[in-house]
Amino acid sequence: MSFVNSLVILMLATLLSLAANADTTDLCGVHNAAVPKACRQACEVANEIRASKNLPLMEVDPAVCQAAKTQAQFLFKKFGACNKAKKKECLSHSGQGVSDASAALTKRLQAAGAGFNLATENINIGYVDLDGAFNRGWMRSKVHRANLLDRRFRRQGYARVGEYRVHVLTD
Secondary structure: OOEEEEHHHHHHHHHHHHHOOOOOOOOOOOOOOOOOHHHHHHHHHHHHHHHHHOOOOEEHHHHHHHHHHHHHHHHHHHHHHOOOHHHEEEOOOOOEEEOOOHHHHHHHHHHHHOOOEEEEEEEOOOOOOOOHHHHHHHOOHHHHHHHHHHHOOOOOEEEEOOOOOEEEEEO
């Protein structure tokens, strides 16, 4: 084998090694096995909305996904299948023995190991798909829309348990 061929093979091997060891995390965690599929998909929908408004995109955070999952599980366990006529009665930002919504969210995020200074969450029930939850639900609500479009939020997590959807946003 010639010197040039050996050099080319060495360079290719080096590039392949670098690619294999590169950080495979992208904004929505497509290559991160620790990020649940639903969390990745919600990240993509939220970022499509933010991109359409020329806002910075958010990245998915597995710990924030876990905090969202904890609340979705709590809602499902507490309320179960919710009668559509009583939908608002089945939604709560509090939980796990904490009645204050902000303190409950803080507790969930800390328990999941998420570092943050600022956080909020959007919850809903009854939408068939993510597009409905985001575009026909949260984006049509003044408060929820403001949360989604707040440029201070850079990380997000999402979970769905039964009909309950929880989207948590942090700085």
